[in-house]
Amino acid sequence: MTAWLSVLVPLLVMFFALGMERVEARMRESAVRQDELDDFLERARADEVKALFRSGTGRALELFRLRNRDGRQPRAERRATAERRQRVAS
Numbered sequence: 001m002t003a004w005l006s007v008l009v010p011l012l013v014m015f016f017a018l019g020m021e022r023v024e025a026r027m028r029e030s031a032v033r034q035d036e037l038d039d040f041l042e043r044a045r046a047d048e049v050k051a052l053f054r055s056g057t058g059r060a061l062e063l064f065r066l067r068n069r070d071g072r073q074p075r076a077e078r079r080a081t082a083e084r085r086q087r088v089a090s
Contacts, residue, residue, distance in 0.1 A: 032057055040064050 040048070040061060048067075052060035 032061060036061065 037057070044052070044060070044064060045067070048060050048063045051063050
């Protein structure tokens with residue numbers, strides 16, 4: 001019985017280590033760069049922060065990148081800006 005345990009335990013530890021290596025490799029691939037996260041935290045809008053809490057960093061950074069890439073305002077923000085202009089003009 002002791003002989004089986006002395007063979008089985010190292011094998012289990014080895015398979016566990018191999019499994020953890022695969023998990024770590026996936027996490028490394030999906031990791032966010034520190035400067036990108038700092039930029040997000042400094043300039044995030046309310047909808048991006050909500051996406052951060054609801055869906056995680058992936059979706060929040062996706063929204064943030066889309067906003068920065070387009071340079072255009074989202075529909076809701078354009079509507080609010082138009083309403084403000086109308087109030088000022090009145």
